[in-house]
Amino acid sequence: MKRGLYRAEAVVLNSLDYSESDRILTFYTLEHGKIRGIAKGARRSKKRFVGNLDPTSHINLIFFHSEKSELMRVEEAHLIDGFNNLKVDIDKLSQACYLIELVSEMTREGQAAPQVLHLLVNFLKMLDDGGEDCLLRFFEIRLLAILGYLPHLSGCVTCRQPLSADSKAYFSSEKGGAVCKKCSFGAGSVIPISLGTAGFLSMAAKFDTAKLGRLKPNAVFLEESERILYDFIKHQIGKELKTKKFLDKMRNASL
Amino acid sequence: MQYAEPIDNLIKAISRLPGIGEKTATRLALYILNAKKEYVEELAANLLGVKEKVALCSVCMTFSDTDPCVICADAGRDAEIICVVSDYKDMMALEGMGGFKGRYHILHGNLAPLKGIGPEELRIRELLARIESQGIKEVILATGFDAEGESTSAYLAKLLKPYNIKLTRLASGIPVGSYVEFMDGATLGRALEGRREVS
Numbered sequence: 426m427k428r429g430l431y432r433a434e435a436v437v438l439n440s441l442d443y444s445e446s447d448r449i450l451t452f453y454t455l456e457h458g459k460i461r462g463i464a465k466g467a468r469r470s471k472k473r474f475v476g477n478l479d480p481t482s483h484i485n486l487i488f489f490h491s492e493k494s495e496l497m498r499v500e501e502a503h504l505i506d507g508f509n510n511l512k513v514d515i516d517k518l519s520q521a522c523y524l525i526e527l528v529s530e531m532t533r534e535g536q537a538a539p540q541v542l543h544l545l546v547n548f549l550k551m552l553d554d555g556g557e558d559c560l561l562r563f564f565e566i567r568l569l570a571i572l573g574y575l576p577h578l579s580g581c582v583t584c585r586q587p588l589s590a591d592s593k594a595y596f597s598s599e600k601g602g603a604v605c606k607k608c609s610f611g612a613g614s615v616i617p618i619s620l621g622t623a624g625f626l627s628m629a630a631k632f633d634t635a636k637l638g639r640l641k642p643n644a645v646f647l648e649e650s651e652r653i654l655y656d657f658i659k660h661q662i663g664k665e666l667k668t669k670k671f672l673d674k675m676r677n678a679s680l
Numbered sequence: 681m682q683y684a685e686p687i688d689n690l691i692k693a694i695s696r697l698p699g700i701g702e703k704t705a706t707r708l709a710l711y712i713l714n715a716k717k718e719y720v721e722e723l724a725a726n727l728l729g730v731k732e733k734v735a736l737c738s739v740c741m742t743f744s745d746t747d748p749c750v751i752c753a754d755a756g757r758d759a760e761i762i763c764v765v766s767d768y769k770d771m772m773a774l775e776g777m778g779g780f781k782g783r784y785h786i787l788h789g790n791l792a793p794l795k796g797i798g799p800e801e802l803r804i805r806e807l808l809a810r811i812e813s814q815g816i817k818e819v820i821l822a823t824g825f826d827a828e829g830e831s832t833s834a835y836l837a838k839l840l841k842p843y844n845i846k847l848t849r850l851a852s853g854i855p856v857g858s859y860v861e862f863m864d865g866a867t868l869g870r871a872l873e874g875r876r877e878v879s
Binding site: 475480513515519523 | 699791793795797798799800825827831832834865866867
């Protein structure tokens, strides 16, 4: 990017307090992918940014970029959608935070993928409108597909044979897909996967986002998918997600 | 040429304080070096003093050198109203106003999914214990109005509903001394939503 003022459509991924009254922010933008910027005086000024820079906010961003600094200087932020229902429900907010942390960890600065922003905005909107838990699974598989990490699920990733219903199948994050029983030896740590879940996930990866509501996976598929996808994501980014731990904590606290 | 080792150590220690870089740390360290010995002794004693004498009040979880703290021990304050705040600074701001005669409860943070701070990390269990044992009539939710503060309040509201006590939330809207024409949409919406009858 050349030095100058830019305009971008963005979702706020993270916000860190910096110095007396500034904030350091991470955005995912339509035009430039993931970028990081500083908003001077964001914590003090009542008028300039109001609540527009809270994580999950969908905004029109105006920022200044100069080669001298890694951080963009945030000049203006106009709210497109604040997803206000999310902010009054900690369960919804933590699910939304999971989506944005996932995007933040799975993407790199300087690589623009407009579909990622569309996906994120769509799913935040669905959560805001009261979407169900299975949204997170759909989001994970779609994000993996867009970023080119989609695991191989239509057959055994090692011997390329189709998975059969009469013998057990496993999922190996290390191999990047499903493995048949024979190939599962020596594939590192594996998780059992049912044919139904494998089918559900490969279908969810291709389905039109607007029609996702038509897929009604049962609880067993969802639980299996959660375990498999998170293991795979953890393997890809090489660490645990804070928001995943938070979701687990909240789940245990409500029992 | 490097600073003498004791000076260098002091600079490093000071620069770990929030908002202080190496330049400022160096200036402070050199000031301390040149200051009177009594002042430095007093500073050192005060530094240790806050760590040794200040602990959490067992009732409201505020920082205090007595247990219970001055506010919790004050019989003149209404023990049936608890104002729940996110941190110590918020409590001091409310106290500075001087109009509140109830008691406080300090959570020491907000629920923050992105930072991994869940209900277990906040002083929520202590709040519930207080409500169960002390005959509380009203809980005022006075956490911030950013996303984390709002969701913490919403979480507490849900959690406290079964106790059948009066639950209130601080008002939010147009600040004192400002004009309607300069307000942003979100603030105006809030102000309109929380309007009250006059007379």
